[in-house]
Every structure is written in structure tokens, then in C-alpha cells.
Amino acid sequence: MHINPQDAHKQNIAALTIAAIGVVFGDIGTSPIYTIREVFSPRYGIIPSADNILGCLSLIFWALTLIVSVKYIFFMLKADNRGEGGMMALLALVLKATEKKPKKRFLLIALGLFGTALFYGDGIITPAISVLSAVEGLGVATPTLQPYVMPITVVIVILLFMLQRRGTAGVGALFGPVTVVWFGVLGLLGIINLGLDLSVFRALNPSYAVQFFITNKIFGFLAIGAIALAITGTEGIYTDMGHFGRKPIRIAWSLWVWPNLLLNYFGQGALILAQPETITHPFYNMVPSWGLYPLIGMTLSLIHI
Numbered sequence: 001m002h003i004n005p006q007d008a009h010k011q012n013i014a015a016l017t018i019a020a021i022g023v024v025f026g027d028i029g030t031s032p033i034y035t036i037r038e039v040f041s042p043r044y045g046i047i048p049s050a051d052n053i054l055g056c057l058s059l060i061f062w063a064l065t066l067i068v069s070v071k072y073i074f075f076m077l078k079a080d081n082r083g084e085g086g087m088m089a090l091l092a093l094v095l096k097a098t099e100k101k102p103k104k105r106f107l108l109i110a111l112g113l114f115g116t117a118l119f120y121g122d123g124i125i126t127p128a129i130s131v132l133s134a135v136e137g138l139g140v141a142t143p144t145l146q147p148y149v150m151p152i153t154v155v156i157v158i159l160l161f162m163l164q165r166r167g168t169a170g171v172g173a174l175f176g177p178v179t180v181v182w183f184g185v186l187g188l189l190g191i192i193n194l195g196l197d198l199s200v201f202r203a204l205n206p207s208y209a210v211q212f213f214i215t216n217k218i219f220g221f222l223a224i225g226a227i228a229l230a231i232t233g234t235e236g237i238y239t240d241m242g243h244f245g246r247k248p249i250r251i252a253w254s255l256w257v258w259p260n261l262l263l264n265y266f267g268q269g270a271l272i273l274a275q276p277e278t279i280t281h282p283f284y285n286m287v288p289s290w291g292l293y294p295l296i297g298m299t300l301s302l303i304h305i
Contacts, residue, residue, distance in 0.1 A: 013251070016248035017248040018176040018180055019176045019244060019248075020176075020243075020244040020252045021176055021179045021180050021257060022177070022178070022179040022180075023240060023244075024236045024240050025183075025233070025236075025252060025257045026233070027233025028230075028233045029179055029182055029186070030134065031229050031232055031233075032186060032230075032261065032283055033134060033299065034283070035060065035229045035230045035265075036056060036057075036060075036268050036283075038226035039056050039226040039227060040052075040279055045219055046216050046220070048276060050273055051208065051211060051212075052212060052215065052216070053200075053203075053269050053272055054203040055208045055215070056223075056227070056269075057200065057203035057208075058205065058206060058207075058208040058212070060230045060265050061204060061265070062206055063227060063230055064261060067234065068234050072237040073253055073254070076237065076238045077238065077241060077249065077250065078246075079093065080241060080242075081093050083241070083245075084241065085239055086241075086242075087115045087116050087235075088116065089242075091108065091112035094112075095109070122232065126232050127160065128153075128157060131153050131300075132149070132150075132153045135152050135153045135300070136281070137296040138152070140281050140284045178301055180256070183256055183257055183261070184256075184260065185295070185298065186261065186264040187259065187260030189264055189267055189286045189287065190263030192267065193267035193271045193286050194263070194266060194270050195270070196273070196275070197269075197273040197274045199273070200269040200273060201266065203266070230265070237249055264283075264286075268282040271286055
């Protein structure tokens with residue numbers, strides 16, 4: 001049976017795109033579970049008023065747009081080292097360009113090591129946050145399970161570390177299709193809840209992000225740490241470029257991941273504006289009671305390290 005090379009290429013791109021969704025965008029896919037809730041946690045003392053909700057959404061929208069779409073998808077994917085990406089690949093390119101400038105080389109090596117340290121730090125903290133936030137859904141569904149959230153989280157993290165030895169290809173093949181469905185569910189939940197308050201789209205105006213800082217002053221700037229949770233794991237876009245290539249990663253982000261993330265965040269915002277009491281856990285409060293346990297099961301199944 002003769003296989004058209006063009007068809008085979010398209011099939012390969014499709015497979016790589018699905019795998020990239022599982023590996024590259026797995027972390028950012030769990031961010032809607034906890035990001036907005038963390039911004040309005042008691043530690044920052046930010047009141048969940050309508051303007052603050054819109055300001056938070058505006059910050060998330062522009063963070064996803066400027067940092068992920070513009071910086072990583074448009075610019076960073078062009079800075080490859082023979083098809084490879086990542087901090088060390090970028091450092092190798094820079095050092096090659098400054099071979100005759102020893103002072104600059106020392107500074108660049110220090111910055112490269114610092115960036116690598118940040119990468120490893122993110123690799124340590126992100127799985128713990130993602131797994132814990134997923135398991136917290138059990139406490140939302142059944143408060144009697146609240147004391148068991150932490151022990152269950154520890155067990156799951158250990159199992160995930162054991163699974164990770166299968167490597168990138170194995171993890172992508174296993175989690176890719178599940179993560180594709182997950183992003184579809186995120187978008188669907190967002191669409192369902194958007195109808196509660198369509199004024200949420202005012203958050204596309206960056207003036208709400210500016211007003212968020214003016215209103216909350218130092219606490220608004222401290223909340224940037226929580227806003228940054230919306231873009232956690234995005235360094236994988238550049239780091240995993242050698243595994244999947246530019247085109248599959250760009251297709252995955254532009255056509256599936258980014259639209260569904262935005263729909264979910266804005267759906268959460270519409271829910272909170274219509275029902276302020278849902279701020280305690282807006283993500284799980286988006287879900288009908290019958291769908292809560294299936295969603296928690298899906299959340300736990302897609303998390304990988």
C-alpha cells in the first residue's frame with residue numbers, strides 16, 4: 001500500500017501536536033484550578049470587587065498574550081541551536097557570539113546558571129502545587145475528605161516521579177490525548193459560565209490591569225506572584241522545542257491551548273461577578289454537582305512531572 005509522503009507528514013505533525021499538548025502545556029493547563037483563587041487569598045488582602053476581578057483577568061490575559069504568545073511562541077522559538085532549545089542551548093549561542101569578550105562571557109555564564117536554577121526551582125514547586133490543587137477538589141466535593149488531601153497528594157507525587165522515567169516520548173503518548181480532552185473541557189466550562197455576566201470581556205482593556213495596581217498598591221504588586229501561576233511551565237515551550245519542533249508547538253498553543261485557557265479564566269470571572277461567594281474555589285464551583293467527581297478524576301489523570 002502506497003502512502004503519500006505529504007499525508008504521512010501531516011499525520012506526523014498531528015501526532016506531534018497532540019504529544020506537545022500533553023508534555024509542553026500540561027503545567028499551564030492546570031493553572032486555572034488555582035490562579036484566580038490565589039490572587040484573592042487572605043494573604044494578599046485584595047477584595048474580590050468587580051473592578052479587582054476585571055483587573056485580575058486583564059493581567060492574566062495580557063500575561064498569556066505577551067509572555068507566552070509574543071515572547072515564547074513568536075520570538076523564542078526562533079532562537080534555536082541546531083533545532084534544540086532551552087537555557088543551555090541559548091547560552092551556547094550567546095557564548096559563541098562573545099568568544100573574544102571574556103568579561104561578557106563570565107556575566108552570561110552566571111546569568112545562564114541563574115536561569116537554569118530558576119528552571120529547576122519551577123520543576124520542583126509546580127508539580128506539588130498542581131497535584132495539591134487537584135486533590136483539593138475532593139475537599140470541595142466532600143468536606144469529610146479534607147484531612148486526607150495532603151497524604152493523597154504525597155502518594156500521587158511519588159507515583160508520578162516513578163512514572164517519569166518513561167521519558168518524554170512515553171509521557172507525551174500517554175498524557176497527550178488526555179490533555180487534549182482536558183483543554184476542551186476547560187473551554188466548555190468557560191462557555192457555560194460566560195453567560196452569567198458578559199461584562200467580563202471588559203477585562204480585555206489593559207486599563208483594568210493598571211487600575212488593579214493603583215487600587216491595591218503594594219498588595220497588588222505582591223499578587224503578581226499569584227498572577228504568574230497562570231503562565232507556569234511556559235519555559236517548556238522553548239525547552240521541548242527539540243522534541244516536537246516549532247510548528248506542532250505553535251499549532252497546539254494557537255488553535256487549542258490558548259483559546260480554551262482564556263475561555264475558562266473569563267468563565268470563572270463571570271461566575272464570580274454573578275455569584276461572589278464562589279471566590280473560595282471558582283474553578284470547581286464552575287462545575288455542575290454531577291460532574292465534580294469526573295472532573296477531579298480527569299484532573300488527577302492528566303498531571304505529570
